Amino acid sequence: MIGLLLATSPLHAADPDADALLARLARPAPDSTSFVEVRFSSLLDQPIVVAGRLEHRQDGSLVRSVEWPYQEVTELHGENVSVTRAGSKARRFSLDRAPELRGMLTSFGAILQGDRQTLDKYFIVSATGSDARWEITLLPRADKLRRYLSRIVVNGVESSPKCFTLAEPDGDESLMALGITGPGDLPTSRTRDALHAWCAGGNRP
Amino acid sequence: MTKTRRGLLLVAWIATVAILGWVVDRHLVIGTDLRLFMPSPQTPQERLILDEIGEGPASRMLLLAISGSDPQAAADTSRALAAALRASGEFRLVANGESSLEAIPDSLLSYRYLLSPTLDHSALDAGFLRAQLEERVRDLSSPAAGLLEPWLPRDPTLELLKLADSWLPARQPQLLYDVWFGASGKEALLVAETRAAGFDPQGQRKAADVLQRAFEDSRTHNNLRLESSGPGAFSVLMQERTQGEAQWIGSFDVVGLVILLLIAYRSVPVLVLGLLPLVSAGVAGLAAVGTIFGAVHGITLAFGFTLIGVAQDYPIHLFSHQHRGLDARSSARALWPTLATGVASTCVAYLAFLFSGVRGLAQLSVFTVTGLAVAGLTTRFLLPSLVPDSNRDAADSALLGRLWHAIAGLPRPLWLGVATAIACVVYLALSPRPLWENDLGALTPIPPALLARDAALRRELGAPDVRYLLVIEDADAESVLRKATDLDPKLEALVARGVLQGFDQPARYLPTKAVQEQRRAALPDPDTLRASLNEALGTTPFKPGIFEPFLADVATARQLPALGPADLAGTPVETRVSSLLLQRENHWTGLVTLTGVTDAAAVAQVAAAMPGTTLLDLKQASEDLVAHQRERILWCLAVSAVLLVIVVFVALRDALRVRRVLAPMALTTLIIVALLHATGVSLSLFHLIALVLAAGLGLDYALFFEHAADDPAEQRRTLHAVIVCSVSTLLVFALLALSTLPVLRAIGLTVAAGVVSNFVLALLLTRPSTRTDG
Numbered sequence: 001m002i003g004l005l006l007a008t009s010p011l012h013a014a015d016p017d018a019d020a021l022l023a024r025l026a027r028p029a030p031d032s033t034s035f036v037e038v039r040f041s042s043l044l045d046q047p048i049v050v051a052g053r054l055e056h057r058q059d060g061s062l063v064r065s066v067e068w069p070y071q072e073v074t075e076l077h078g079e080n081v082s083v084t085r086a087g088s089k090a091r092r093f094s095l096d097r098a099p100e101l102r103g104m105l106t107s108f109g110a111i112l113q114g115d116r117q118t119l120d121k122y123f124i125v126s127a128t129g130s131d132a133r134w135e136i137t138l139l140p141r142a143d144k145l146r147r148y149l150s151r152i153v154v155n156g157v158e159s160s161p162k163c164f165t166l167a168e169p170d171g172d173e174s175l176m177a178l179g180i181t182g183p184g185d186l187p188t189s190r191t192r193d194a195l196h197a198w199c200a201g202g203n204r205p
Numbered sequence: 206m207t208k209t210r211r212g213l214l215l216v217a218w219i220a221t222v223a224i225l226g227w228v229v230d231r232h233l234v235i236g237t238d239l240r241l242f243m244p245s246p247q248t249p250q251e252r253l254i255l256d257e258i259g260e261g262p263a264s265r266m267l268l269l270a271i272s273g274s275d276p277q278a279a280a281d282t283s284r285a286l287a288a289a290l291r292a293s294g295e296f297r298l299v300a301n302g303e304s305s306l307e308a309i310p311d312s313l314l315s316y317r318y319l320l321s322p323t324l325d326h327s328a329l330d331a332g333f334l335r336a337q338l339e340e341r342v343r344d345l346s347s348p349a350a351g352l353l354e355p356w357l358p359r360d361p362t363l364e365l366l367k368l369a370d371s372w373l374p375a376r377q378p379q380l381l382y383d384v385w386f387g388a389s390g391k392e393a394l395l396v397a398e399t400r401a402a403g404f405d406p407q408g409q410r411k412a413a414d415v416l417q418r419a420f421e422d423s424r425t426h427n428n429l430r431l432e433s434s435g436p437g438a439f440s441v442l443m444q445e446r447t448q449g450e451a452q453w454i455g456s457f458d459v460v461g462l463v464i465l466l467l468i469a470y471r472s473v474p475v476l477v478l479g480l481l482p483l484v485s486a487g488v489a490g491l492a493a494v495g496t497i498f499g500a501v502h503g504i505t506l507a508f509g510f511t512l513i514g515v516a517q518d519y520p521i522h523l524f525s526h527q528h529r530g531l532d533a534r535s536s537a538r539a540l541w542p543t544l545a546t547g548v549a550s551t552c553v554a555y556l557a558f559l560f561s562g563v564r565g566l567a568q569l570s571v572f573t574v575t576g577l578a579v580a581g582l583t584t585r586f587l588l589p590s591l592v593p594d595s596n597r598d599a600a601d602s603a604l605l606g607r608l609w610h611a612i613a614g615l616p617r618p619l620w621l622g623v624a625t626a627i628a629c630v631v632y633l634a635l636s637p638r639p640l641w642e643n644d645l646g647a648l649t650p651i652p653p654a655l656l657a658r659d660a661a662l663r664r665e666l667g668a669p670d671v672r673y674l675l676v677i678e679d680a681d682a683e684s685v686l687r688k689a690t691d692l693d694p695k696l697e698a699l700v701a702r703g704v705l706q707g708f709d710q711p712a713r714y715l716p717t718k719a720v721q722e723q724r725r726a727a728l729p730d731p732d733t734l735r736a737s738l739n740e741a742l743g744t745t746p747f748k749p750g751i752f753e754p755f756l757a758d759v760a761t762a763r764q765l766p767a768l769g770p771a772d773l774a775g776t777p778v779e780t781r782v783s784s785l786l787l788q789r790e791n792h793w794t795g796l797v798t799l800t801g802v803t804d805a806a807a808v809a810q811v812a813a814a815m816p817g818t819t820l821l822d823l824k825q826a827s828e829d830l831v832a833h834q835r836e837r838i839l840w841c842l843a844v845s846a847v848l849l850v851i852v853v854f855v856a857l858r859d860a861l862r863v864r865r866v867l868a869p870m871a872l873t874t875l876i877i878v879a880l881l882h883a884t885g886v887s888l889s890l891f892h893l894i895a896l897v898l899a900a901g902l903g904l905d906y907a908l909f910f911e912h913a914a915d916d917p918a919e920q921r922r923t924l925h926a927v928i929v930c931s932v933s934t935l936l937v938f939a940l941l942a943l944s945t946l947p948v949l950r951a952i953g954l955t956v957a958a959g960v961v962s963n964f965v966l967a968l969l970l971t972r973p974s975t976r977t978d979g
Contacts, residue, residue, distance in 0.1 A: 039346045043357060044746040048346040064348065074348050079276075079382050083347050088340070091349055094383040096280075100351045148351060172354070174346075 016134045018127040019116055024159040026114030031056045034181045035064075038195060040173045047190050049183045056112055062105065068182065076105060100148040104166050107138050107152050111161065123152070133157055135200065155199040163199035175199070215591055218481060218583075226488045233491060234500035236407075241502045242565035242890075253676060253794075253819070254826040261823070262784040262798055263669040264403030265297070267416070267435040268662040272392035274426040280382035283393035285423035286431075290397055295415045298398040298780040302377065302385035310776055315761040316768060317364040318728055319721040320714075321371070329362075329729050329759065334741035337362045342745055359754040372714060372781065376667040376707055376800075387665050394666055398784055399437055406444050406503075409437035434659040436671060439651050447946055451507065454940045454949070461936045462517075469929045470524055471597065478591055479520040482580040486516045490576035494568050501572070502565045509572040511952065512898055514937060515551065516580030518905060518930040519544060520588055525926030526919070528598030537589040543912040546856040548581035550849045551901035557845035558894075561838045569894075599925035600918035609921050612968055622970055626872055629879040640878075641835060642887030643828035667707055669798035673805055674821045675708075675812055677795035682770050682786060685795035686717040688815055692797065695811045705808065706801030711785035714778050718767035725767070731760045831890075838893065853904075857911075866911050869966035870903035877958050886951070895952040899959025902934060906967040913972075931964045 032055045040047045052066040059077075066072040071086040081098065084090040095102040103122070110118040119125050122145070123138035138152040146169070153165040164176045175195055177186065187198045246252035271279045271286070287301045318324060327333045341361055344353050356365065378385040378394050385394040397416070401408020413433070420431040466476045490509060494501045522544060526536050555577075558570035599605060633640065662668070675692070679685045689712040696708050716724075729737065735756060742749065770786055773779035787794045802808060805822065812820040854863050874896055881888060906927050913923040938960065941953025 037346065039350065041345050041350070041354065043354065043748060043751055044342075044345065045748045046746045048342060048746060050346050066347075070343060072343065072347060076348070080380065081348060083349050085340075085343060085347075092380065093349065093352060094380055096383040098348065098351045101348050168351075172350075174350075 016127050016129060016131050018125055018136065021127055021131070021134060021136065022111065022114045022116050022119070025111050025156070025161060027056070027112050029056045029060065029112070030058050031112070033178050035176050035178050036180050036183050036186060037174060037176045038186070038190060039175075040171075040192060042171055049186075049190070051182050054178070060109075062108070099145055100166065100168060103140060103145050103149040104152065104164070107154075108164065111136075111154065131158065133200070153199075163195075165196070165199065211591055214587070218485075218587055218591075222481075222485050222488050225492055229488060229491045229495055233495045235506065236500045236502050241568075242504060242563060251830065253678070254821060254823070254830065256789070256794075260402050260404075260787075261674050261796060262398055263671045263674065264436050265399045265401070265784075266668055267397045267399060267412075267433050267438055268659065268666055268668055269395040269397060269416075270387065270392045270432045270434075270662060271395070271420075271424075271429055272432075273430040274428045276381055276386065276390060276393070278426040278429060279391075279393040280384045280386075281425045282420075282423050282429055283384045283395055285425070286419055287395060289419035289423055290416065293415045293419060295400055295412045296397045297400050297784055299395065300374075300385075300397075301393070301395040302380050303383055313776055313778070314359075314365070315758050315765060317360070317368055318759065318762045319724050319765060319767065320716060321364045321368045323362065323364060323367060324724040324727045325720075328727060329734060329737065331737040331740040334361070334737055335744065338741055338745045338747060342747070358751050359758060361752055361755055372778075374667050374707070374709070378665050378667075385666070394662070396666055396668060398780075401437070403436045403440070406440050410441050410444070412437065413441045432658070434655065434662050435668075439655070439659075442655075443651065443946075447949065450944050450946055450949060454944060457940055458937045461940075462933055465929065465933050465936065469521075469925070472593075472595075474593055475524055478588060479517070479524065482520055482583045482588060483513070483516045485583050486513050486576035486580035489579040490572040493575035494572045497571055498564070498568050502568055505565055505568040505572055508894065509569055509576070512555070512569070512573045512894070513576035513580065514934070515898070515901055515905070516577055517933065518902075519548075519580050519584040521929050521933070522909060522926045523584060523588060523592065525599050525929060526922045527592065527595040528600065528918075528922070529594075529596055533589040533592035533594075537585050540912075541585050542856065543908045544581060544585065546853060547901075547905040547908050548577055549856075550852045550904055552577055553848045553852055554842075554845050554897050554901060556848075557841035557897075558838070560841050560844075561834070563834060563838075566838070598918075598922075600921040602921070602925070605921050605925055609917070609924055612924070612972065615969060617969060619970065622868060622872055622966070626875055629875040632879050633875075633882060636882060638882070638885075638887075640882060640888055641832070642889045643831045644824075664801075667800050669709065669800050670802050672822060672824050673799050673802045673808065674823060675710075675797035675799065675808070676819045676821055677797065677815075678792055678817045678819075679795075680792055682788070682793045683718055685786060685793045686712045686715060687719070688818060689795050689797065690717055690720065692811070692815060692818065695814075696797070696808075699807060699811065702807075704802070704804045705799050708797055708799050709785065710797040711782055711795050714781045715768060715770065715773065715786070718769065721767035725763060725765065728759055728763045730763070731756060734759055835890065835893075838890070842893070842897070849904075862911060865971045866904065866907040868970045869907050869963050870900045872966055872970075873903050873959055873962040874900055876962055877955055880958060881955070886954075889951060891948055891951045892955055895955035896959070898952075899956050899963065902931075902956075902960060903963030903967065906931065906963050907971045910967050910971045927964065927967070931960050935960045 032053060034051070034053050036049065036051045038047045038049050050066045050070075050072075051068040052064065052072075055063040055065070057063065061075060061077040064074040064076070066074075072083065074081065074083045079094045079096070080092065081095060081101065082090045082092045095105070106122055107119065109115075116125075119138065122141055124141060125136065125138055127134060127136045129135045134156055136154040136156075138154070140146045140149050140151075148168065150167040150169050153163075153167070154161050155163040155165070161178055163178070166174045173192060175192075177199070180186070187194050246255050269286075271282050273279075283301045284303065287299045287303065290296045290299045313320075338361060341353070341357055341363075344350060345357075353363070353366075356363070360366075378387060379390070380386070381390060381393075386392065387394055399409060399412040401412055403409070416433060417431070424431075463476065466479060467473075470476070487510060490513060491501065491506075494505065522540055523533065523537055526540060527533060552574045555570050555573040558566040559574075561567065561570075677685050677688045677692070679688065689710040693710060693712065696705070696710075699705050700707060728734075738752060738756065742752075770782060770788075773782055785796045785798070787796070799808065805820065809820040812818045850863070850867065853866055854860075857863050857866065877896065877899065878888070881892065886892075909923050909927055913920045935957055938953045938956040941949050942957050944950045944953060
């Protein structure tokens with residue numbers, strides 16, 4: 001199916017067809033990929049970097065395991081989130097209390113399932129670039145979500161997403177690079193611009 | 206008496222009753238606090254029990270479940286409902302799992318260091334701060350970042366979160382969409398504590414109405430349903446059922462009585478006149494209770510009207526003796542000695558309840574005595590002037606004649622009466638089963654399905670036990686809180702042993718002032734804290750200077766006076782503390798609610814080791830109270846029985862006649878008690894009241910039979926009167942006996958059996974000797 005879509009999609013169009021792109025990106029569960037996440041916070045004078053694995057399970061839940069530089073497991077099951085760090089009690093909360101996380105999960109889930117309808121329901125979807133190097137930008141529709149989440153940018157190469165970037169209104173940002181195994185695969189300069197350029201670059205993860 | 210004067214008298218009578226009724230209706234306050242039917246407390250222990258039975262948090266707690274649509278809709282409704290209930294003023298505490306973090310007012314924010322136990326085992330030094338800051342860096346790169354980030358500059362140790370977590374129930378249901386859900390994930394769960402006491406059905410009714418309205422307004426989907434469970438919800442439900450069934454039975458009664466009286470007297474005016482003494486009795490009774498007590502209890506009202514129903518018999522005696530050529534006034538004069546003896550002795554019996562020490566029963570006594578006296582007097586002095594001349598004579602009835610003839614042939618088995626009495630006494634004395642029912646709940650049993658549902662909800666919510674409660678008493682709040690603090694580790698040990706599942710105590714929310722002061726003393730001075738913080742920050746990526754709000758808060762906390770119960774007013778902590786820490790007249794009471802007690806003795810042992818601490822077993826305590834109360838009522842009844850015999854003796858002045866009048870009633874009481882016991886019924890206060898009522902009826906029947914002169918026509922008229930009286934009473938109480946509610950059935954069965962037994966025994970043992978005149 002993916003092959004068929006690849007074969008029929010226009011490879012050289014100025015803007016890629018978002019529907020076709022999404023169809024290519026769909027990954028049926030179970031699926032697992034490594035990630036490196038860089039977080040910029042207004043409270044910090046340098047970004048924090050963690051690395052681990054993301055696992056999309058058959059039952060629809062998502063498990064984010066941080067393996068470096070410490071161990072932490074986040075389970076996202078339906079509405080419930082639990083964060084367990086080695087040596088301390090699990091912290092549990094629901095998505096209602098973390099709207100930006102809900103926004104991120106909704107987009108992530110919809111992309112994994114190729115669900116254009118859900119994406120359109122919550123976001124204004126636009127795609128730029130080429131089929132080889134593309135960028136999908138998601139702008140939240142609801143005011144409530146906009147207070148916590150300015151936009152989500154997904155960069156990718158061919159049929160693989162490469163970076164998920166979440167920008168918050170207060171300037172905080174979190175960038176998740178998929179498919180790389182450690183911070184060593186990121187550019188040495190950890191500035192936002194350098195990372196954005198890396199995400200938009202053509203090299204395959 | 207001329208027609209005009211008769212009309213004037215009738216109008217004046219009706220007008221007086223109507224005006225008095227209007228005044229009573231305007232001024233009478235109907236109370237519903239069930240404790241009015243409990244004995245007034247004699248010892249401090251009893252006062253404590255009576256306070257806690259209706260006041261304890263468990264008795265006020267309603268368990269709520271919202272289901273029927275998708276979980277998201279249920280969760281949204283749960284949030285809206287909780288907000289509406291909190292705003293309604295009818296509920297002290299509403300919990301649905303939502304974190305109270307945002308609800309903590311600014312005034313309390315700086316108090317977090319005095320309220321949270323962190324400083325008991327750690328100091329705010331560089332080492333502790335560094336460890337905390339490192340955790341916060343990790344938090345910032347975790348999915349919880351958005352949640353925690355806004356708080357960090359002010360609260361890098363997340364003290365507020367620890368506090369909010371520690372205030373959550375130890376065992377709580379799962380959270381979905383941030384609110385509590387049952388294990389199935391389909392129903393949102395809430396706990397609401399009513400402001401009204403558990404023993405106040407009216408207050409509970411109001412709370413239930415507010416709850417229902419709030420739910421209608423909050424529900425986000427039409428398919429959603431709300432279930433509520435708990436003592437308050439049950440009392441509202443049972444009250445509705447009792448009222449509904451009593452109304453249904455009442456309407457059948459009225460129809461039956463009207464038909465019966467029309468058959469007996471074939472006259473509409475007689476039917477209407479017959480109601481006047483009864484209505485006057487009711488209004489006068491209410492006026493008397495209102496004047497003496499200021500308010501009347503709902504139960505007094507319901508029972509009172511059942512009891513003065515006897516007054517319906519008074520005009521019947523008058524009507525049955527009416528015949529051509531007889532002026533009703535002279536007839537009334539002739540009947541009066543008998544009627545007066547009946548009224549007086551019944552009143553004496555009810556006077557017993559006046560001295561029972563139970564306010565509700567005293568009200569019942571005043572109501573009944575006043576009502577019966579008024580009914581008797583109006584039947585004697587007002588009614589006869591209004592009775593139209595009759596052309597009918599009950600004595601002319603051929604059927605009645607044959608019946609009387611047949612009765613005349615019956616034996617007078619005096620020996621059988623004595624033998625029955627002895628058999629009953631021996632049976633009751635030898636039976637191993639307890640005669641009395643001490644569990645008041647047994648009379649208004651809650652359907653098993655609802656009880657099972659309640660238990661399930663209670664388990665899921667970890668709601669406190671309604672039976673056991675630890676009570677701490679001391680002169681001041683600080684001492685109570687200190688004892689609660691000391692109890693805490695001991696109870697934790699019991700939880701670890703599985704003796705109970707959990708507990709809640711006031712010091713969990715409000716530590717003693719001593720503890721707060723100790724924590725305050727442990728706060729470093731601003732310079733030391735700044736130095737420690739800078740040292741801790743050295744190795745972290747945090748920007749310098751962002752923790753100024755934290756430094757300011759700690760500096761503020763160092764100057765804060767320790768919080769007392771009064772300082773909590775208006776905060777969410779107050780609602781929790783106020784239900785567990787109460788100021789009574791001259792002392793303070795702390796309550797420790799227990800969940801899932803499996804070994805009460807072990808808990809009692811812990812309580813016994815702490816002076817001023819008691820484990821209340823509310824079930825046992827209320828049963829003891831009931832037993833104690835009954836003992837006193839029985840003594841009062843014994844005294845009134847003696848008085849009754851004296852009244853009858855004074856009226857009849859002949860030992861043989863007294864014996865003939867009292868025998869049916871005494872024997873009936875014994876037979877009914879033995880019958881009830883033999884059929885497995887345990888006697889309650891309601892049976893006692895019903896027995897007194899039956900005895901009063903029996904006395905009337907016997908008095909009239911005994912009174913009937915030698916004239917066979919008079920004898921037949923008396924038979925007619927007693928048949929109409931007993932059939933009408935039997936009709937009322939037989940219908941009541943068909944009720945599905947044990948309390949109504951108890952009264953119905955007892956009185957119905959009493960009517961039959963009294964009638965038969967009066968015929969056998971009391972009827973006058975007959976001259977067979979063909």
